[in-house]
Amino acid sequence: MNPAPQLAIVKLPDIVNEPMLHYAPGSTERRLLQEALQEIRSQAPYEVPIVIDGEEIKTGHIEEQRVACDHQVVLCRYHNATDPKLVTRAIDGALRAKEAWEAMPVYDRTAIMLRAADLLATKYRYKVMAATMLGQGKNAWQAEIDAAAEACDFLRFNCKFAQEVYAHQPAANTPGTWNHVEYRPLEGFVFAVSPFNFTAIAANLCGAPALMGNVVVWKPSPAATLSNYFIYEILVEAGLPAGVIQFVPGPAAEMAQQVFAHPDFAALHFTGSTHVFKGLWKTIAQNIDSYRSYPRIVGETGGKNFHLIHNSAPVRSTALQTIRAAFEYQGQKCSACSRCYVPASRWPEFKTHLLAEHAKITVGDVNDFSHFMTAVINQVAFDKIKGFIEHARSASDCEIIAGGTYDDSKGYFIQPTVIVTTNPHTKTMVEEIFGPVVTIYVYPDAEWQSTIQMINETGTYGLTGAVFANDRQAVVYATNKLRNTAGNFYINDKCTGAVVGQQSFGGARNSGTNDKAGSSNLLYRFVSPRSVKETFVPIEDFMYPHNLKD
Numbered sequence: 001m002n003p004a005p006q007l008a009i010v011k012l013p014d015i016v017n018e019p020m021l022h023y024a025p026g027s028t029e030r031r032l033l034q035e036a037l038q039e040i041r042s043q044a045p046y047e048v049p050i051v052i053d054g055e056e057i058k059t060g061h062i063e064e065q066r067v068a069c070d071h072q073v074v075l076c077r078y079h080n081a082t083d084p085k086l087v088t089r090a091i092d093g094a095l096r097a098k099e100a101w102e103a104m105p106v107y108d109r110t111a112i113m114l115r116a117a118d119l120l121a122t123k124y125r126y127k128v129m130a131a132t133m134l135g136q137g138k139n140a141w142q143a144e145i146d147a148a149a150e151a152c153d154f155l156r157f158n159c160k161f162a163q164e165v166y167a168h169q170p171a172a173n174t175p176g177t178w179n180h181v182e183y184r185p186l187e188g189f190v191f192a193v194s195p196f197n198f199t200a201i202a203a204n205l206c207g208a209p210a211l212m213g214n215v216v217v218w219k220p221s222p223a224a225t226l227s228n229y230f231i232y233e234i235l236v237e238a239g240l241p242a243g244v245i246q247f248v249p250g251p252a253a254e255m256a257q258q259v260f261a262h263p264d265f266a267a268l269h270f271t272g273s274t275h276v277f278k279g280l281w282k283t284i285a286q287n288i289d290s291y292r293s294y295p296r297i298v299g300e301t302g303g304k305n306f307h308l309i310h311n312s313a314p315v316r317s318t319a320l321q322t323i324r325a326a327f328e329y330q331g332q333k334c335s336a337c338s339r340c341y342v343p344a345s346r347w348p349e350f351k352t353h354l355l356a357e358h359a360k361i362t363v364g365d366v367n368d369f370s371h372f373m374t375a376v377i378n379q380v381a382f383d384k385i386k387g388f389i390e391h392a393r394s395a396s397d398c399e400i401i402a403g404g405t406y407d408d409s410k411g412y413f414i415q416p417t418v419i420v421t422t423n424p425h426t427k428t429m430v431e432e433i434f435g436p437v438v439t440i441y442v443y444p445d446a447e448w449q450s451t452i453q454m455i456n457e458t459g460t461y462g463l464t465g466a467v468f469a470n471d472r473q474a475v476v477y478a479t480n481k482l483r484n485t486a487g488n489f490y491i492n493d494k495c496t497g498a499v500v501g502q503q504s505f506g507g508a509r510n511s512g513t514n515d516k517a518g519s520s521n522l523l524y525r526f527v528s529p530r531s532v533k534e535t536f537v538p539i540e541d542f543m544y545p546h547n548l549k550d
């Protein structure tokens with residue numbers, strides 16, 4: 001196929017954050033979302049195929065995704081790529097689609113992504129939200145944040161960031177020459193592996209490399225299959241050519257082994273847990289001699305995020321922010337507040353506010369919009385979180401002051417749990433829980449500086465953190481001393497809720513490669529620049545002036 005002509009240097013439409021809807025009683029959006037929930041429930045179980053080169057494939061090797069808050073209900077039955085031949089087919093098909101996709105003008109690739117965002121914001125907003133609510137256990141507001149706002153924002157802002165990348169050109173040209181940089185898609189294919197907890201992240205993991213002209217084999221999370229399939233369908237409706245993104249639910253470990261054995265494997269785009277990411281990195285390292293190029297490895301992983309409260313902080317607001325950060329989406333945001341440091345002088349006041357607000361939280365079915373929390377994702381998560389709670393219950397240095405109960409008879413419900421510890425290195429202060437559990441350590445006011453040092457040295461993660469203080473010296477001190485403790489750092493705000501275009505997202509240490517989702521940094525990881533120099537005037541001599549005779 002010939003490259004399509006490029007007859008204009010185009011200007012992007014203004015890119016702004018998707019306006020958030022509020023789902024207040026009586027609102028149109030609330031009614032439409034409730035109808036979508038009913039519709040999805042009535043259609044369930046959906047049948048989700050593998051899609052390779054635009055062809056729906058039904059292997060008959062079926063897995064189920066269930067409704068998190070009502071686990072007897074099967075939301076979808078999806079076909080799994082258990083046969084390695086299918087993975088080979090997906091890779092081969094993607095590589096065949098590559099030439100035409102990378103030859104497609106940037107304008108057209110961009111138009112597909114912008115169109116997908118508009119389809120999601122309008123025609124499919126409630127459908128994708130409802131699938132996210134039922135499948136991934138989000139209440140209406142959390143689904144709006146994720147499946148509507150953040151997913152649209154990723155799709156649109158990436159287009160803006162891509163323009164920044166393409167516009168980044170050499171600073172100088174010697175007279176008679178013109179230099180430019182071409183941002184080539186990677187030579188090979190990208191493997192995108194997405195987590196259960198954000199539909200938006202899944203859209204970004206496959207969408208960002210594709211926007212930059214790459215072809216992608218996408219393995220969605222089993223616990224997010226339906227919403228992710230709907231995202232895939234939207235991209236196709238928006239004009240994504242067959243083969244550019246291959247939608248391949250499958251056995252994770254086996255697929256990864258096969259993909260990483262392929263010489264054309266060019267990049268991993270992963271979000272998920274730290275131990276899985278490290279395992280994938282090791283396999284890639286072991287196979288390094290077999291690749292055409294050094295693969296790019298981009299992974300955003302776990303966290304152990306903190307709120308640090310100074311004795312000058314506005315206590316009530318800080319307690320409210322802590323409730324949101326610890327318990328929204330049942331603590332299943334990688335950014336969730338999981339450890340909290342409170343000065344002894346303000347602890348009684350903080351505790352009073354925290355417990356009073358905690359008492360207002362209800363946990364229940366996503367169809368009842370009054371609930372602040374719903375179920376955690378599945379039995380494995382439920383059991384793991386339960387284990388942390390029981391460990392705290394039996395530990396002599398911990399006291400559970402709120403919550404601490406759970407019930408998986410209908411859905412995987414865990415009450416928001418507050419632990420107070422006298423040991424700042426107790427298990428729940430150090431390990432990622434990924435559930436609605438926050439542990440508080442009360443520090444002597446005089447130990448503000450050593451507490452900060454301890455926060456910096458506790459655990460292995462570096463994702464998000466927040467300091468709350470009115471005293472500006474305290475803010476400055478904490479901000480400087482905690483520089484490497486969090487890739488996303490907040491001052492007088494909770495440690496969750498990064499917005500695309502406003503706070504690019506990611507952490508270092510064991511939290512990931514910090515390539516910052518929602519920024520041009522990330523897009524640079526999926527291109528391989530070629531510097532091109534053109535000379536306009538032919539030369540007439542190979543000698544340089546200094547070679548001339550006196």
Ligand SMILES: NC(=O)c1ccc[n+]([C@@H]2O[C@H](COP(=O)([O-])OP(=O)(O)OC[C@H]3O[C@@H](n4cnc5c(N)ncnc54)[C@H](O)[C@@H]3O)[C@@H](O)[C@H]2O)c1
Nearest residue numbers: 194195196220221252253256272273276300301302303334
């Ligand atoms: N830093 C971030 O931006 C960010 C964002 C969201 C989630 N997370 C992290 O993700 C985790 C929660 O998500 P999750 O439970 O879906 O994570 P997970 O690691 O269990 O799964 C993530 C993906 O990896 C796949 N996978 C699992 N085992 C694999 C293996 N052996 N080989 C190849 N692929 C494998 C899964 O099927 C899924 O698609 C938490 O640790 C959370 O902190 C991080």
Ligand SMILES: N[C@@H](CCC=O)C(=O)O
Nearest residue numbers: 333334335496497498505
């Ligand atoms: N970007 C989201 C977290 C994504 C991870 O789960 C936040 O900032 O809360």
